[in-house]
Amino acid sequence: xxxxxxxxxxxxxxxxxxxxxxxxxxxxxxxxxxxxxxxxxxxxxxxxxxxxxxxxxxxxxxxxxxxxxxxxxxxxxxxxxxxxxxxxxxxxxxxxxxxxxxxxxxxxxxxxxxxxxxxxxxxxxxxxxxxxxxxxxxxxxxxxxxxxxxxxxxxxxxxxxxxxxxxxxxxxxxxxxxxxxxxxxxxxxxxxxxxxxxxxxxxxxxxxxxxxxxxxxxxxxxxxxxxxxxxxxxxxxxxxxxxxxxxxxxxxxxxxxxxxxxxxxxxxxxxxxxxxxxxxxxxxxxxxxxxxxxxxxxxxxxxxxxxxxxxxxxxxxxxxxxxxxxxxxxxxxxxxxxxxxxxxxxxxxxxxxxxxxxxxxxxxxxxxxxxxxxxxxxxxxxxxxxxxxxxxxxxxxxxxxxxxxxxxxxxxxxxxxxxxxxxxxxxxxxxxxxxxxxxxxxxxxxxxxxxxxxxxxxxxxxxxxxxxxxxxxxxxxxxxxxxxxxxxxxxxxxxxxxxxxxxxxxxxxxxxxxxxxxxxxxxxxxxxxxxxxxxxxxxxxxxxxxxxxxxxxxxxxx
Amino acid sequence: xxxxxxxxxxxxxxxxxxxxxxxxxxxxxxxxxxxxxxxxxxxxxxxxxxxxxxxxxxxxxxxxxxxxxxxxxxxxxxxxxxxxxxxxxxxxxxxxxxxxxxxxxxxxxxxxxxxxxxxxxxxxxxxxxxxxxxxxxxxxxxxxxxxxxxxxxxxxxxxxxxxxxxxxxxxxxxxxxxxxxxxxxxxxxxxxxxxxxxxxxxxxxxxxxxxxxxxxxxxxxxxxxxx
Numbered sequence: 001x002x003x004x005x006x007x008x009x010x011x012x013x014x015x016x017x018x019x020x021x022x023x024x025x026x027x028x029x030x031x032x033x034x035x036x037x038x039x040x041x042x043x044x045x046x047x048x049x050x051x052x053x054x055x056x057x058x059x060x061x062x063x064x065x066x067x068x069x070x071x072x073x074x075x076x077x078x079x080x081x082x083x084x085x086x087x088x089x090x091x092x093x094x095x096x097x098x099x100x101x102x103x104x105x106x107x108x109x110x111x112x113x114x115x116x117x118x119x120x121x122x123x124x125x126x127x128x129x130x131x132x133x134x135x136x137x138x139x140x141x142x143x144x145x146x147x148x149x150x151x152x153x154x155x156x157x158x159x160x161x162x163x164x165x166x167x168x169x170x171x172x173x174x175x176x177x178x179x180x181x182x183x184x185x186x187x188x189x190x191x192x193x194x195x196x197x198x199x200x201x202x203x204x205x206x207x208x209x210x211x212x213x214x215x216x217x218x219x220x221x222x223x224x225x226x227x228x229x230x231x232x233x234x235x236x237x238x239x240x241x242x243x244x245x246x247x248x249x250x251x252x253x254x255x256x257x258x259x260x261x262x263x264x265x266x267x268x269x270x271x272x273x274x275x276x277x278x279x280x281x282x283x284x285x286x287x288x289x290x291x292x293x294x295x296x297x298x299x300x301x302x303x304x305x306x307x308x309x310x311x312x313x314x315x316x317x318x319x320x321x322x323x324x325x326x327x328x329x330x331x332x333x334x335x336x337x338x339x340x341x342x343x344x345x346x347x348x349x350x351x352x353x354x355x356x357x358x359x360x361x362x363x364x365x366x367x368x369x370x371x372x373x374x375x376x377x378x379x380x381x382x383x384x385x386x387x388x389x390x391x392x393x394x395x396x397x398x399x400x401x402x403x404x405x406x407x408x409x410x411x412x413x414x415x416x417x418x419x420x421x422x423x424x425x426x427x428x429x430x431x432x433x434x435x436x437x438x439x440x441x442x443x444x445x446x447x448x449x450x451x452x453x454x455x456x457x458x459x460x461x462x463x464x465x466x467x468x469x470x471x472x473x474x475x476x477x478x479x480x481x482x483x484x485x486x487x488x489x490x491x492x493x494x495x496x497x498x499x500x501x502x503x504x505x506x507x508x509x510x511x512x513x514x515x516x517x518x519x520x521x522x523x524x525x526x527x528x529x530x531x532x533x534x535x536x537x538x539x540x541x542x543x544x545x546x547x548x549x550x551x552x553x554x555x556x557x558x
Numbered sequence: 559x560x561x562x563x564x565x566x567x568x569x570x571x572x573x574x575x576x577x578x579x580x581x582x583x584x585x586x587x588x589x590x591x592x593x594x595x596x597x598x599x600x601x602x603x604x605x606x607x608x609x610x611x612x613x614x615x616x617x618x619x620x621x622x623x624x625x626x627x628x629x630x631x632x633x634x635x636x637x638x639x640x641x642x643x644x645x646x647x648x649x650x651x652x653x654x655x656x657x658x659x660x661x662x663x664x665x666x667x668x669x670x671x672x673x674x675x676x677x678x679x680x681x682x683x684x685x686x687x688x689x690x691x692x693x694x695x696x697x698x699x700x701x702x703x704x705x706x707x708x709x710x711x712x713x714x715x716x717x718x719x720x721x722x723x724x725x726x727x728x729x730x731x732x733x734x735x736x737x738x739x740x741x742x743x744x745x746x747x748x749x750x751x752x753x754x755x756x757x758x759x760x761x762x763x764x765x766x767x768x769x770x771x772x773x774x775x776x777x778x779x780x781x782x783x784x785x
Contacts, residue, residue, distance in 0.1 A: 230629055242672075292758055295773070443676065492570035492675075499571070499675035506568035513563045531562040542567040545610065547757065 263507040265433030285553035292547035304549035305334040314359030322481040324403035333402030371419035371467035403452035416470040427505035431473035437503035483548035572614035575678035582686035598745025623655030652690030687719040739780040747778035
């Protein structure tokens, strides 16, 4: 610290001529012109005062000169009375200033000058170490000859070593003061930073503990609620936020959109299905008995039936009927309706209609009228048939014993005309690769409740019979009874406590099937019937274990 | 199983069917009776776990009544819980038990309706070996039960064990579903039949008629005769 400190302090060197050397031979001096050499010792510097009188000959100068030289290391200042005070800056500075050697400078300044007295101030050992107080170097040419009294000379502030002492200590103290202050400030800052760090880390701990606390609170609340319920059966206040209409709609839309995107074909998948179109429709269908029917006691026959055919080379027709489980004769009902009544009535009603003959699509209103009419006729056909059968066999069945749902699809490559009453599903694939539903199945209040062609709906048939005209580029059509719907359609989704039936055919089910059928040659198509039968009966686990009767009709444009 | 067509089945949310087991745990049930019942409900749990459809469809709740009514299990899929241990407890608060069961069914149905999901008609199965000690007016409770059955709010089926008084249980049942007497302590067989029946009823209920063909209960029901 100390040496460092010392280096910060500015340098002042005055040259003191040490008067240690007391060996100056007084005899060498002219006693008339030289006074005593006096030693005055102060705390700091030793003042050698000599040569009170003026010196103007060389001998005297030499003595002075010798004295100076012999003490050259400890000279602090040389005061020449008779000239302006002359200070020599010790060591290098003077040489730099006047560019001559130390010795020569002194010679130059002392020689041939008239002065009354010379005072030499030496540095003491302490003073030697300390450099402070810089004094201007007096240039040789600016020295004026001047006479001042000895007293004035003595009292000159600058001659006082004490003055220097005081300033020397002054500076010491100040420097120490600065250093200590700096040191203290530095230590304070360091401590402050350390405390800041501690505070920050404590803050972090506090916030994480708060978070843990919150989690525990929630857990406790949950356990309390459960406990309360188990003890008293009191339901805890459900934080169940009752959703607004808007929220519900948003959720449904989100789910629907996801399902539609998920079930769209990409380019390459679609490509495989639309290349090299022969424009020939290929249809396969099968109705298989459900597990529950087999296990029932007595066993219930398969109540599903289906039918398909080409009509007048412009139209295809597909029909799926699902007999009511609780109706004893419904297997007859579904068979009759699908294989006889509907095909006949379609042909009768539509033959000679311009749009039908040309293979064009009717308006929705027109088709609605026709669809209801076709079903009504079918109902009446069934009614007469039941009556006939009753009289033949002596049985007393009502038409309800033959209850059945009906799905009819009349289609070609430019559109699909659909009629349905009851449940089951229909779907299609268009040329842009989208799988879409054809209609929404009818379900009553409870799951599995539905309506039949034999139900008392004829006062308001349009409420229960759905018809539609789909105008699109059709590649494939599918019809199914409800036994197959959970396997082949996305129809039951619960997200965020919102239920939605998106009614979209499941791509991963239909695409492999369509691709397979498309890939078969005409020869290979023959075995399709058996393969399809096996598939609907036990194609995978879900199909095999399905309790209800299963029908799936697929028609593809090859 | 043919794999000519490599088709994948869709994954759909299974419609729920709730079965509330309302169990008598009064002092008289202590010992063999309760043990068998415990085995029975554990067998029920296994049956359901083994069937893929039931696992995702059947929600089970368990209420016991003795001195008080305890809810041992809230309506939940069997996947989510293990059958709790039954403990004997005092008298026979069947009245309280019945009203709690009805309340629970209503609460669950209102959740189904709130979410908009279709559901099967819930079941309440009441198993007891004695008489209710907290019903001053049997007819009143009976009427309430029958009313709910009429409105198709739930199915209610009473099963009497050993000392149970069938006459009393008849007053708490509907004509279409009369009480049954358990053969001895054949709980396991009963629960097996129950899980199969719930499935069949779920699959075949339609708007028009009530009649359903259930599997034969002859292996657990006393006095069952085929007409």
